[in-house]
Structure formats: structure tokens, C-alpha cells
Amino acid sequence: MYDEIIPIFQQSILRQSRNIKKLEITLDLFYKKSFKNFNVQNSNLNLIKLNSLIIRLIGTANNEIGQEFLSNIADVSLNLRLLIINLNQRSRRLLVNPTTSNNLIDTTTWEKLYRIIQGQNKLKIFIIWNCFLLNNVLSSLEFQKRSLVHIVFNHTNFVNVNLKSLNNLYNLEYLIFEYCEGLLLNQCEILNFASFKLKELSFKRDKWNDDITLSIIKYLGEPLQTISVENITIPLIENIPLYCPNLILLKIGIFSHVDFSELAFYRKLANNVPINISKISFYVSSRISNNFPKFKEFLENCHNNFEMISLDHNIELEFLKIVLNYIERSNNNLKTLGMIILDKKFNEEELKLLNQIKDKGIKLVEFNSIHYIQVA
16 A cells, blocks of 8 residues: 555655755656656656755666656756765665676666766765765766765775765865775875865774775865764774864764773773864764763863763763763863753752753753764
8 A cells, every 4th residue: 555655646746846845756666557657748847946856776777757757857957955866775786796786777877867966056965875886976076076065975885986086076075984895095095186175074884994094084184173983993093183183073983893891992092082172972882881981981081171072871970970070170171061861850969960060151962963964
């Protein structure tokens, strides 16, 4: 029933498309029976006001309606600010067996996607998922070098990818790698000639070693104000200050299967955060139990100049005590404190400590509002 109703509902929306500004669509939709007689040319399809588009592809070879839809987007929807292309679940085979890629996404479809990217007037945010054939995508993005400020590569394989086109995106400010793989040191070297000055660089559970991450930081780090690294290591934290002299906010995540339970790790981590970093956000995977001693070890050994500390920890009495100890030790430098579950029901002792923190002029915020980048 669901599979029958949704296509009918979406077809009705597309027939009244002139005022649509945001659209999320899976091209597999056009294989449904209800779209058998759908004619793009005669459907009043007019997405001229579209400014946000999410396209999911699960293979579009030999689907005439899907091809006509992409052509219509390329011809009419020229004012996108956000474009997300997701090759979807089946296409994750690209990351394992790249030889299957041409069977999943045909050449005609790719050409239309390139046209959509190239034809935009002022594209600002581009996100791509599950992509292996990245070189032509990067070349197409060069057409948006005057406006593009934000790129996310998610589950992207960088085998044999030339990053030269990326260098020319001179207005780029945010660059994010999530669950990526396949990048080698010699590919990173070209980033030494990048024309852009990033504000934020993020690495989330990428499948390459520290040398790759550090190489990217080395070439792009000088103007950085924010850097986010999950599965942080001591060598990384030791070298980040060398390449990021203007860094203000450091976001740390620990998800690795490596045993980070030793408190010595958190002590070393705290000791190696440079004093010029005035803001820190710290996440430890919930699968790693008993995080309180780790946050305690960090707060007792880090420098005293933080203006913002955001920790992925519930508000509870003992946690509030160590926070207050840090505040007193730091001569009230702290201005913002991030925690989770700010709306819980507090007991009398917790409320007393919370009020003491607030009385010192410290703003309390939700951890997630600081740690995670919002792009749409």
C-alpha cells in the first residue's frame, strides 16, 4: 500500500511544481507503475524556483522518464543553493568493487548530473554520497568556483582521484570527509597549491591512516578556525598546532575499536591541546562505557584558557562538581558550557551547582548544537 500511495502523491506534487523550493526525490520512483504514463513534457513540470535538491539514484539506465526528469532539472532549475547527490545503498558496491560502477550509474545519467552541477548560477553547498567516479564531478564543480563554500564527501572512494580541480574552488570555506577511503599521500600534495582558505575542516571515521589526515591538515591548516577529528590520536593532536596557528575550536570524537580506556590517554590529550585553542568539543562513543573518569581526567589536566567547553555527558552531580572546579581554576575564563539533556528534572543539589555555574555568567547549551555541523 505504501509503495502505491507514495508515487501517486509525489506525482501530484510534481504536476504542481512551480512553487516548489525544496525537493527530495529517488529516481527509482519513475519505475513505479503509477509513473508509467507520466510525461515530463506534458506534466507542467516547472521547478524554476527550486533552491534545494536531494537526488537519490539506484541505477537509471534505460528509464526514459527518469532521464527526462534530469534533463528538465538541468534546463530549468538553475538557482540551486544546495545540491545533494546520493548514489544510495546498492551503489556502495562502488567502494568495494569499482568495476561495477558503470553498471550501476550509466553514462547518460552521469552526463546529466554533470550538467546540473555545471549549470547552477550560485551553488553554495554540495554533498555527494557513495561516489567512486569523482574526477568528472570535481571538474564540474569548477564551474561553481565563484559561489561554492561547502563540500561534503560521504562514503566516497578517492582511488585515482586528481584533487587539482578542488584547488580552484577559491571561495571554499568548509570541507568535510565522512567515511571516505582510497586517498594516498601523493594525491594530497597538490593541495599545497589550493586557492581557498578554509574556515573548517572535518574528518569523520575515514578509512585511512593518520598520515593522510595530517597531510591534508598540513596543506590546508594555516587559515583554519575549526577542525573536527574523530578517532583522534596523540600524534595528531601533537601536530595540529604546527599546521593550524589560527585554530580556535577543536572538535574531538573517539569511536575507534582501539582501547582508549586508559586514563593516561586523556591526560596526554589534555596536555597537548595548545593554549591558543579557546574552544573545545569532546565526544566519546557511548559504546565506550564509564566516560566520567575520562572527562574528569581531561578537565583536570587541560589548560585554563578555554572560553567554551562542550562535553557529551549528562548533567549530574559529580560532573557538575568537576566543571565548577575547572571554572574556579581558570579564573572564570569559561563563557559557554555544552552538555546533554539540559531539560531533565534536576535534584536539589544539581540545581544548586547549576545555578552557581550560571551565576558566573556561563551560558549553558546543548552539546549537539555545537559539535555537529548543520548544512541544511
